[in-house]
Amino acid sequence: MSALNIRHVNKTFGSTQVLKDISLAIDSGEFLILVGPSGCGKSTLMNTIAGLEPVTSGEIRIGDDDVTWHTPSERDIAMVFQSYALYPSMNVRQNISFGLEMRKMPKAQREEAVSRVAELLKITPLLDRKPSQLSGGQRQRVAMGRALAREPQIYLFDEPLSNLDAKLRVEMRTEIKKLHQRLGTTIVYVTHDQIEAMTLADRIAVMRDGEILQLGTPHEVYNDPVDMFVAGFMGSPSMNFLPVTLVSHASGYALQVHDEEQGGTALTLPWPVERDTQELSARVGERLILGLRPEHFLEDDAIQEASGEGARLEVTATVVEPTGADTLLQAWLGGSEVTTRLGPKSRVVAGDRVVLRADLSRAVLFDEKTQRRLA
Amino acid sequence: MANMVRRHTTSARLWRTGLYTLLIVAALVYLLPLVVMLLTSLKPLDDIRAGGLLSLPSTISFEAWSKAWGSACTGMRCNGMSGYFLNSIAIVVPAVAISSFVGALNGYVLTKWRFRGANLCFALLLFGCFVPFQVVLMPMARTLGWLGLASSTSGLVLVHVVYGIAFTTLFFRNYYVSIPDEMIAAAKLDGAGFWRIFWRILLPVSGPIITVTVIWQFTQIWNDFLFGVSFAGFDSQPVTVALNNMVNTSTGVKEYNVDMAAAMIAALPTLVVYVLAGKYFVRGLTAGSVKG
Numbered sequence: 030m031s032a033l034n035i036r037h038v039n040k041t042f043g044s045t046q047v048l049k050d051i052s053l054a055i056d057s058g059e060f061l062i063l064v065g066p067s068g069c070g071k072s073t074l075m076n077t078i079a080g081l082e083p084v085t086s087g088e089i090r091i092g093d094d095d096v097t098w099h100t101p102s103e104r105d106i107a108m109v110f111q112s113y114a115l116y117p118s119m120n121v122r123q124n125i126s127f128g129l130e131m132r133k134m135p136k137a138q139r140e141e142a143v144s145r146v147a148e149l150l151k152i153t154p155l156l157d158r159k160p161s162q163l164s165g166g167q168r169q170r171v172a173m174g175r176a177l178a179r180e181p182q183i184y185l186f187d188e189p190l191s192n193l194d195a196k197l198r199v200e201m202r203t204e205i206k207k208l209h210q211r212l213g214t215t216i217v218y219v220t221h222d223q224i225e226a227m228t229l230a231d232r233i234a235v236m237r238d239g240e241i242l243q244l245g246t247p248h249e250v251y252n253d254p255v256d257m258f259v260a261g262f263m264g265s266p267s268m269n270f271l272p273v274t275l276v277s278h279a280s281g282y283a284l285q286v287h288d289e290e291q292g293g294t295a296l297t298l299p300w301p302v303e304r305d306t307q308e309l310s311a312r313v314g315e316r317l318i319l320g321l322r323p324e325h326f327l328e329d330d331a332i333q334e335a336s337g338e339g340a341r342l343e344v345t346a347t348v349v350e351p352t353g354a355d356t357l358l359q360a361w362l363g364g365s366e367v368t369t370r371l372g373p374k375s376r377v378v379a380g381d382r383v384v385l386r387a388d389l390s391r392a393v394l395f396d397e398k399t400q401r402r403l404a
Numbered sequence: 405m406a407n408m409v410r411r412h413t414t415s416a417r418l419w420r421t422g423l424y425t426l427l428i429v430a431a432l433v434y435l436l437p438l439v440v441m442l443l444t445s446l447k448p449l450d451d452i453r454a455g456g457l458l459s460l461p462s463t464i465s466f467e468a469w470s471k472a473w474g475s476a477c478t479g480m481r482c483n484g485m486s487g488y489f490l491n492s493i494a495i496v497v498p499a500v501a502i503s504s505f506v507g508a509l510n511g512y513v514l515t516k517w518r519f520r521g522a523n524l525c526f527a528l529l530l531f532g533c534f535v536p537f538q539v540v541l542m543p544m545a546r547t548l549g550w551l552g553l554a555s556s557t558s559g560l561v562l563v564h565v566v567y568g569i570a571f572t573t574l575f576f577r578n579y580y581v582s583i584p585d586e587m588i589a590a591a592k593l594d595g596a597g598f599w600r601i602f603w604r605i606l607l608p609v610s611g612p613i614i615t616v617t618v619i620w621q622f623t624q625i626w627n628d629f630l631f632g633v634s635f636a637g638f639d640s641q642p643v644t645v646a647l648n649n650m651v652n653t654s655t656g657v658k659e660y661n662v663d664m665a666a667a668m669i670a671a672l673p674t675l676v677v678y679v680l681a682g683k684y685f686v687r688g689l690t691a692g693s694v695k696g
Contacts, residue, residue: 081589102595114586118608127604131595175594 031090032057032215033078033183038087040073040239047073049239051087055183055232058213064226065236066262071219074236075185078217080104091182102131107176108185111192113168115160121147121171122156125178132179146174149208166197173208186218190225202228223263227251235259252391257400260320260393266357269367271319272397273298275312281305284319284394289364296363298340301390306404309394317403318395323357325391326369328377329384340387349379358383445469445664452660468661472669476662478649485666488646492626492673494557495642499564500621506565507572507617508610512602514573515580516588526577532570537630540567548635555637563635564625571624572617579613580606615684623674643670 031054040048047070055061063071076082078089080101089097096104107128115124125146126139134142147153150170160168169189176184186205190198206229209216220226226233227247234244235258243255254260260268273284274294281302288295298319300309329341344360344367351357356375359368360383369385377383394403410416440457445468447461474484513519514526544563545554553559583606591601607614632642641649647670651663678685 079589079593081592101589101592102597106593108590108593110586110590112584112586114584114590116587116591116605118605127591127596128594131600175590179594 031055032059032092033217034088034090035074035078036088036090038074038077038089039085040070040077040082041085047239048077048084051239051241053234053241053244055215055217057215060209060216060218060229060231062226062230062233063217063219063236064221064223064233064262067221069236070239071221071236072187073239075108075187075217075219078183079106079108079185105182106185107179107181107183108187109172109176109189111188113160113172113192115168115171115175117160120157120159121152121163121174124160124171125174128175128179142178142180146178149177150174165193166201169193169201173205177208177212182215184214184216186216188220189218191220191222205229224265227263233263235262253402254320254393255402257318257320257395260395260402264322266323266368266370268320268322268393269362269365269369270395271321271363271365271367273317273319275300275309275315275317275394277313282309282313284317284389286319286363296342298342298387298389304390304404308403312403316397318397318400320393320395321367321387321389322391323368323370325388326367326371327386327388328371328375329386340389341384342387343382343384346377346379346381346383349377360385441664441668445661445668447661449657449659449661468659468665469669471659472650472662472666476650476659476666477653477656478646479653485643485646485650485669488641488643489669491557491636491640492642492644495560495564495632495640496622496625499561499568499625500618502561503565503568503572503621504614504617506569507574508576508607508614509602510569510573511576511578511580512606514577515583516585516601516606517598526573529570529573532567533574535570537567541630541634545635555635555640557636557640560631560635560640560642563631564621564628567631568621568624571620575613575617575620576610579610583609612684615681619677619681619685622677626674646670 033055035051035053038048038051039046051074053061063074065071073082077084080096080099080103084097087097088095091104091106116127119127122143125143129139129142143156144153147156150173152167152170152174155163155167155171160171163171169192172189189205190201193201202225208214209229218225218229230247232245233247233250234241235250236242237258243250243259245253250259251263254263254268257270261270271286272289273286276283276285276297278297278299282300282305284298284300285294286296286298287293342362344362346358346360347366348359349356350359351373353373355373356371356377357368358371358375358377359366361367371377395401396403443458443461444452446464446466447455448463448465448467451459451462472484473486473489475482476484478485478488510529514522544566548554548559548562551559551562553562587605588601591605596604626642627644628642629644629648632645633648636642636645647666650666
């Protein structure tokens with residue numbers, strides 16, 4: 030049985046439709062992330078789940094109950110906000126127990142719940158402080174404590190980490206994941222940060238313009254994107270898109286990379302035989318878009334040369350950005366600049382001629398017009 | 405500005421001296437009427453007839469104060485200001501309390517429970533701030549008559565509440581706009597309803613704006629003369645009307661010391677309120693304009 034079931038939900042503000050026929054179901058204990066650029070409707074979707082915005086049509090079920098027209102307090106939901114939304118006049122203890130008090134929980138039980146949550150989040154020493162006396166990270170913990178104390182059926186997180194500095198954000202991310210693994214809570218989490226989405230989610234829903242483009246595990250969304258938008262949105266640095274022409278080649282197909290400046294073909298990449306599909310045969314001679322992630326490029330070395338793995342190509346490095354863990358290299362390939370991710374040992378400097386291998390077994394092909402995935 | 409580098413040359417120092425002299429003189433000029441009032445109220449009548457306005461009293465006497473308070477004649481009666489002072493309190497306290505509360509509630513609804521037409525509603529309320537007193541005199545008199553509240557304390561309270569709501573709503577609405585909506589959403593999810601959110605979440609953080617509103621309303625209503633003289637009955641006249649009647653009496657000897665003492669008595673409460681809560685007034689007026 031699903032913990033949360035959203036069926037054909039539409040939402041319009043005036044003449045703009047912000048949610049278009051959204052349907053999704055979340056199992057109990059699942060961690061679902063709604064991700065997308067700002068204005069894609071992910072926050073609106075979350076607000077409709079919370080009951081803070083009415084839907085225009087459709088149905089929202091929590092467990093067995095149809096809660097579409099229930100008030101926020103009637104839905105068994107807790108929410109963690111981006112701004113934390115702590116009550117400034119109350120201390121941490123009162124902040125955490127306010128929701129319990131509203132639900133008429135006896136005082137002794139409330140105190141028990143507060144101390145349980147405080148211990149879990151390591152905020153026991155802060156219980157008597159006011160929110161204004163806390164740092165950003167501490168406020169974040171209190172906001173989570175307030176949600177956890179209620180033990181609701183569903184937790185909603187609305188970009189909870191985006192007000193924290195980079196280091197703290199990574200720490201809290203891990204902590205949220207640990208909490209989820211320990212407590213087995215059902216979580217819907219909104220973010221525009223695709224790294225948060227990849228690292229935390231059991232499943233990711235990528236949204237754009239009020240629609241869910243793809244719903245799948247982080248692995249699926251990253252490796253099998255349904256279209257160019259999902260492919261480009263997930264992953265940092267983004268996937269490289271190269272305009273190519275599909276041609277017949279030996280026993281299978283090959284991709285000709287256009288040289289946009291001089292015209293003609295810059296190079297030809299053989300398409301792996303094992304990835305031939307029926308659809309491709311109808312597309313011979315057409316312009317397609319080849320998607321290659323930065324890590325699909327390998328620096329040519331002896332081992333790979335011996336195995337003959339990947340398609341060999343020679344490029345000139347334009348910008349080299351060592352990040353420590355690895356080195357990002359930008360180079361011109363045909364008419365487009367591509368970003369590649371090389372090992373940390375790479376000693377390439379800008380201007381060098383570099384021999385790379387493109388691992389086409391993991392590459393993806395898109396239709397140029399519809400931007401949908403072909404292979 | 406202390407947080408600025410400045411050269412300490414002779415000409416710079418001369419400029420400073422000139423500037424401060426000007427400021428001190430200006431301050432003295434502004435203080436002068438108060439000084440004259442205070443001095444005069446403490447003088448016996450003979451001193452006033454003999455000396456100048458600024459001369460010090462030969463003997464300090466509080467007789468004028470006690471007469472103004474207890475036995476000076478205001479029109480027909482000679483019971484001093486005390487009764488009217490209490491009338492004013494009986495008008496001001498409920499009027500301030502009710503208008504501030506309604507303003508807070510209006511501000512809460514206009515910002516946190518927005519409805520279709522909320523902005524229009526606010527614009528119309530705002531319009532009320534610019535309606536001159538004189539315009540509402542006649543319609544208000546009719547209204548009070550219909551309601552059976554003419555010439556009563558309750559009637560005056562009603563007039564001041566109605567007139568004050570425009571201002572109090574403006575204050576509270578602008579303050580509550582800066583309070584994040586997420587806080588209200590969090591309280592809704594926590595299970596709090598309309599009134600609980602108001603009492604438990606919003607009012608506890610409204611200290612500065614409550615202070616501003618109370619000072620503003622207190623000063624306005626206490627100092628009001630026109631509504632008082634138009635709508636008050638014989639027994640419900642506020643202190644401002646009594647002061648006028650006392651000072652404008654055309655019979656008997658003009659007792660300037662009693663007049664001055666009466667004026668001071670009438671002005672004292674607003675001064676006290678401002679001195680006690682003035683710093684919050686300035687703080688509240690600028691609340692939200694600077695972060696933190």
